[in-house]
Amino acid sequence: MIPEKQQRHILETMLRIRAFEHKALQLFEQNKLRGSCHLCVGQEAIAAVICELLDDEDYITCSHRGHGYCIAKGGELKPAMAELMGKETGYCKGRGGSMHIVNMAKGHLGANAIVGGGIPIAVGGALACKLKNNGHVAVAFFGDGASNQGTFHESLNLAGVWKLPVVFVCENNGFGISVPFCQSTSVKDVSVRASGYDMPGVTVDGNDPEAVYAAAAQALERAKAGLGPTLIECKTYRWYGHWIGDPEITRDKAVTKEWKEKCPINRLKMQMIKTGNLSDKEFSEMEKAAKQEADDAAEFSLNSPEPDPATVMDDVFADRVPAII
Amino acid sequence: MIPEKQQRHILETMLRIRAFEHKALQLFEQNKLRGSCHLCVGQEAIAAVICELLDDEDYITCSHRGHGYCIAKGGELKPAMAELMGKETGYCKGRGGSMHIVNMAKGHLGANAIVGGGIPIAVGGALACKLKNNGHVAVAFFGDGASNQGTFHESLNLAGVWKLPVVFVCENNGFGISVPFCQSTSVKDVSVRASGYDMPGVTVDGNDPEAVYAAAAQALERAKAGLGPTLIECKTYRWYGHWIGDPEITRDKAVTKEWKEKCPINRLKMQMIKTGNLSDKEFSEMEKAAKQEADDAAEFSLNSPEPDPATVMDDVFADRVPAII
Amino acid sequence: MSVKKYSEAIRDVIAEEMRRDASVFVMGEDVADQGGIFGCTKGLLEQFGPERIRNTPISEAGFVGAGVGAASCGMRPIVELMYMDFTYVAMDQILNQAAKIRNMFGGKVSLPLVIRGQQGVGRGNAGQHSQSVESIFMHIPGLKVAMPSSPADAAGLLRSAIRMNDPVMFFEHKALYATAGEVPDDPEFMIPFGKAHVLVEGRDVTVVCNHLYVQKALNVRAKLEKEGIHMEVIDPRTLVPLDVTTVVESVKKTGRLVVVHEAHKIGGWGAELASQVQELAFRYLDAPVLRLGAKQCTLPFNLGLENAVVPQEADIEAAVKQVCYR
Amino acid sequence: MSVKKYSEAIRDVIAEEMRRDASVFVMGEDVADQGGIFGCTKGLLEQFGPERIRNTPISEAGFVGAGVGAASCGMRPIVELMYMDFTYVAMDQILNQAAKIRNMFGGKVSLPLVIRGQQGVGRGNAGQHSQSVESIFMHIPGLKVAMPSSPADAAGLLRSAIRMNDPVMFFEHKALYATAGEVPDDPEFMIPFGKAHVLVEGRDVTVVCNHLYVQKALNVRAKLEKEGIHMEVIDPRTLVPLDVTTVVESVKKTGRLVVVHEAHKIGGWGAELASQVQELAFRYLDAPVLRLGAKQCTLPFNLGLENAVVPQEADIEAAVKQVCYR
Ligand SMILES: Cc1ncc(C[n+]2csc(CCOP(=O)(O)OP(=O)(O)O)c2C)c(N)n1
Ligand SMILES: Cc1ncc(C[n+]2csc(CCOP(=O)(O)OP(=O)(O)O)c2C)c(N)n1
Ligand SMILES: [Mg+2]
Numbered sequence A, B: 001m002i003p004e005k006q007q008r009h010i011l012e013t014m015l016r017i018r019a020f021e022h023k024a025l026q027l028f029e030q031n032k033l034r035g036s037c038h039l040c041v042g043q044e045a046i047a048a049v050i051c052e053l054l055d056d057e058d059y060i061t062c063s064h065r066g067h068g069y070c071i072a073k074g075g076e077l078k079p080a081m082a083e084l085m086g087k088e089t090g091y092c093k094g095r096g097g098s099m100h101i102v103n104m105a106k107g108h109l110g111a112n113a114i115v116g117g118g119i120p121i122a123v124g125g126a127l128a129c130k131l132k133n134n135g136h137v138a139v140a141f142f143g144d145g146a147s148n149q150g151t152f153h154e155s156l157n158l159a160g161v162w163k164l165p166v167v168f169v170c171e172n173n174g175f176g177i178s179v180p181f182c183q184s185t186s187v188k189d190v191s192v193r194a195s196g197y198d199m200p201g202v203t204v205d206g207n208d209p210e211a212v213y214a215a216a217a218q219a220l221e222r223a224k225a226g227l228g229p230t231l232i233e234c235k236t237y238r239w240y241g242h243w244i245g246d247p248e249i250t251r252d253k254a255v256t257k258e259w260k261e262k263c264p265i266n267r268l269k270m271q272m273i274k275t276g277n278l279s280d281k282e283f284s285e286m287e288k289a290a291k292q293e294a295d296d297a298a299e300f301s302l303n304s305p306e307p308d309p310a311t312v313m314d315d316v317f318a319d320r321v322p323a324i325i
Numbered sequence C, D: 001m002s003v004k005k006y007s008e009a010i011r012d013v014i015a016e017e018m019r020r021d022a023s024v025f026v027m028g029e030d031v032a033d034q035g036g037i038f039g040c041t042k043g044l045l046e047q048f049g050p051e052r053i054r055n056t057p058i059s060e061a062g063f064v065g066a067g068v069g070a071a072s073c074g075m076r077p078i079v080e081l082m083y084m085d086f087t088y089v090a091m092d093q094i095l096n097q098a099a100k101i102r103n104m105f106g107g108k109v110s111l112p113l114v115i116r117g118q119q120g121v122g123r124g125n126a127g128q129h130s131q132s133v134e135s136i137f138m139h140i141p142g143l144k145v146a147m148p149s150s151p152a153d154a155a156g157l158l159r160s161a162i163r164m165n166d167p168v169m170f171f172e173h174k175a176l177y178a179t180a181g182e183v184p185d186d187p188e189f190m191i192p193f194g195k196a197h198v199l200v201e202g203r204d205v206t207v208v209c210n211h212l213y214v215q216k217a218l219n220v221r222a223k224l225e226k227e228g229i230h231m232e233v234i235d236p237r238t239l240v241p242l243d244v245t246t247v248v249e250s251v252k253k254t255g256r257l258v259v260v261h262e263a264h265k266i267g268g269w270g271a272e273l274a275s276q277v278q279e280l281a282f283r284y285l286d287a288p289v290l291r292l293g294a295k296q297c298t299l300p301f302n303l304g305l306e307n308a309v310v311p312q313e314a315d316i317e318a319a320v321k322q323v324c325y326r
């Protein structure tokens, strides 16, 4: 069971993520936000629960579907939304956009627009933890599609053979854009691949915060004990298209509807109400606060300045070099 | 049991491979041959047995340790040795050398000097067979070290999900240059990785021709029946260093000696003698013939012309283009 | 002639060649039901079925390698990369395998493989989805490189590419897909590789450019004509082979050259062209060859910044005036 | 000063920096017990143990990526690639990740990462093990690129690279490892990036070259001096940043430039340098800039063919004479 205080915080985080995503969608539809924008609505539990178990010195990497991770890992909505709008006040000063949010202060090594690209980077984070012997861990979050990239294999083998403090978390939402999981992947569960690296592999209902929590807690314990990595597959579903604007040619609306019934927010809310840890009123207040925060973030971002084109060459190198023409 | 006629041919092939390798070694030591030259002495059974089960329209790819495959797949010793010497009469007209022998007429798509580089190419061969629906198969041969490359993973997944007629054969000789298998690989047997692609995986004694034959025959049957790929791991050992000139810093001489006791040629020879299919005299004659063939190949190659430098640009493109400066 | 979008021209040629030759097939991410996220294989699944219009896993090295293998074995694969930025993920299969197989094997293997996809700016896709990467493939021998700038060029060059017995890197531009133009209906319509396209003649300065910069250069030309500067605009169409002769002939007339591309300026193909031209037309040059290309920074998400990184019409105008000493 | 081999100079700097800074570590194939197949980490396992001298699986994308991650997290990884030809296998981690991380993240991350290894001809390693691939890394912004041509340069540039807060591609040459030369003993000896080395002055023609071509150019210089041609020989040392100023100053004096490299001529860094020089020293050039580089074919196994592909001293001599109209 998730401790009560953490339950509340996870619920709050999920609500903040959802409010953020819906605000982004709204802004997009109002033509106030653009770009490749991948929403994680429906999948919030994975980010919210697992990051709850991490602290600021633990590292994560994540995929293009990364807003939730940014928020769950301690990110603020304002610079996150500002980044989606390409504003100077964004996490990457408008250079990165939706797919490249970073937040080093919170141990977020960055989202990655190359499918599978962030997995070895998390392994490197774990290697740094091991070499510094600081007791910290790294978590790589990636989609089911990414589990067919070579980097997945190389990363799991590296982590396995070096017994690195890292947890691999596959958000299996059943699709890579239009391609169903079964058409791209030779196994039914990504977690079975763990045995190819002599590490535990487990599949959980990614919409069940308790299940995700239990699996992650065990994996993190294992990692911190020096016993090496774990692969956790979280089965989930996205409520919206691959990106905003996706025609969703191959997805069945009825299935989406079913998954909406399995909303992770609702699930944790009901559990907490049932155990007396939450009232309807409290929930409404939390939800309202989250929406307000998202509204404020939008407001902040809309009013933020565009980056100055004159600064475009500023951040190429840390150690400045004589200018190249 | 390997049919008698095939036993004899396999034995012959192994003897030819060994004679070729020893001749190459000798020429190298006499400074008549140079380059990165990877001998497969001790590992001959894998090439000889599996290629025995293939015909000229079945495809293979192999690694840098490829001489055995060239010969087993129907290659002649003369153009093979000439290629090792970089002569115009070689399989690649001296352009490729030891690591890049090809023989399209026999279905040999080429050795590859990039570890893991040939695996997806074999998958493509299998895809061609499937699209042509011609009942043929492809076999990818690669080392244990290659099983940690991303291409291994991507290839096995592709073949698994597309149910391609391909067999993946890992020659596990316990080392990638100086690095022992256990230091680079998170599992004890490469074959366990097969379950990550929903395909059968089997580990056999690669020095036991019968075991290799049985596993390969089953895998090929499966492939031809449209049931998809198989991963076969053949445990073996190389008698010599990684390449000619390897100081062999991390290998134990005693272990090499043990493996020499497990010589696949001797094994098949003893079996055939025991079952009355071979006499000592016949064996000696076969061995002598193989050595003679290797001697002739050396002679041929030494007397072959060097490629003409004026032709160096000839084979870049099939469809000639206006010269680029 | 039919008026088609650039993406339609590509799709139609693929369909025609697939009907004509059973060894042609397509594989790539989302090419089947979705028809490619830019629609270049739209409707082909219905016509040709899932064996020949093949969705792949997200395994670029794997399926490009499978393309190499299938091409070695007599097929003619068309491999779609969703973004040409992902060539990096499959780079070994492209540069160490596809490019080298024929030559390294002494001419014993032919590799009729097309690797195609879109690249470039215009949608603010940020650093890993907005690059123009063609120059890399010009440097490593063994690949042909095409860059169509119009629907007709897309059709004519793609048909040549599919029928060619060598690996071709085929670079489309994301911002060109929606542009329309006349395309010959002739199912044998081909544009040869290595023949530059002189879009418009002019006596004062030669501008070599492609993809989005063809239109931009024509715009600048229209403007500068009024100021008495007559630009000749040339699109090389293919980088390998590169039609230097046409450019040199032009420069011998104009005495001035500006090369414009979206790829990064430093080490881009403009450097190659500039170097060859200054060598072959040294005595004819009245001004140094100028190059315009993306600044040496990662393509930014923000559109204002993106515009600050890649050359604009004003930059072309300024460069043209500079070489004309105006 | 101590006389050291190029490979020893590299090893010693790595050892010194590892002693000085606990965040420096090494990973790569066969770097531990074997000390690298070219001996650049020989003996370091004994001194620093297997945590800091780390054998990797044959997973270039994976361990280069791990280097990117570790560098993001405050370590200073030195990643050895056994052959720089294998950069292709790890290309996405190099070009889409390492090169872009700082810039794409708005300067919020620093990446003190060194990727080093050898390349080039001389051992007849054939197509996939003999390339000179540096030019590619000059084109994509975000990487610094060093190419030491002597033991002292190897030491001085490598120490700078290790202490730098940016990703560095460090290109050694296989045929230089055994060459010996004086190396300062000063454990703070560094050579700045972006400062070309004028090896010898001369008034008639500027030759820019590096790696094996420095010695070859010096040989040609000795010969041509007797014929009254005085070559100035310049080694750029780093390609990013590139010290064009020194070259331009030289060309203003000599009026002639020949650039020589082992990388393929087409699209190589010589094209970039030639383009910049013809622009910046247009009025000073008495002859076109000439470039020498490998022919556009795959590096062949046969040594006679290999020699026919890469520039020889005779080619340098001929080019120098050509620009001198002799
Ligand atoms: C290397 C690479 N190949 C392809 C893409 C294009 N692409 C972006 S997201 C995506 C699907 C990813 O699927 P999955 O990993 O399951 O993540 P999800 O989008 O479902 O969260 C694809 C193919 C990419 N960004 N990078
Ligand atoms: C991509 C790549 N990385 C590294 C190398 C260098 N290398 C050549 S052979 C080899 C070891 C290969 O080990 P394995 O796959 O087990 O084959 P074996 O040599 O044992 O037959 C290595 C590291 C290479 N050729 N290609
Ligand atoms: Mg998915």
Ligand SMILES: [Mg+2]
Pocket: B143, B144, B145, B171, B172, B173, B174, B175, B176, B177
């Ligand atoms: Mg091995």
